[in-house]
Amino acid sequence: MADSMMPAGMSGGMPSMEQAKEKQEKAAAMEEQRRATLVAILSPEARARLQRVAMVKPEKARQVEEFLLRQRKPGGDKVPEGAIIRLLESIAEQEAKAAKVTVVRKMAIDDEDDGFDEDDF
Numbered sequence: 001m002a003d004s005m006m007p008a009g010m011s012g013g014m015p016s017m018e019q020a021k022e023k024q025e026k027a028a029a030m031e032e033q034r035r036a037t038l039v040a041i042l043s044p045e046a047r048a049r050l051q052r053v054a055m056v057k058p059e060k061a062r063q064v065e066e067f068l069l070r071q072r073k074p075g076g077d078k079v080p081e082g083a084i085i086r087l088l089e090s091i092a093e094q095e096a097k098a099a100k101v102t103v104v105r106k107m108a109i110d111d112e113d114d115g116f117d118e119d120d121f
Helices: 015-043 044-056 056-073 081-098
Strands: none
Touching: 015 044, 015 056, 044 056, 044 081, 056 081
């Protein structure tokens, strides 16, 4: 009787194994659809290059994939390897600009380069 009073989807507080399995299957289906779309829009050379990048830097390959999926055009030409190279170069340039560090040194009281010379006295 207590089970009939619980709201739908709340069968004891913990997610059931079925719900976890369903969520995992849904994520796998989305990933498979993503891969199929990438296969459809990338040339074989571009796909091979992206796979090599993914072995070394998975996060960078994911960035390129996300960009390609956002920019894809239905019925458009396949993306060549040169376009992948240009995307990787632009990502590297953006990261280099973001990672630039400027060091500003402040003079301490006992710095020797403060313009004070004891021999002048």
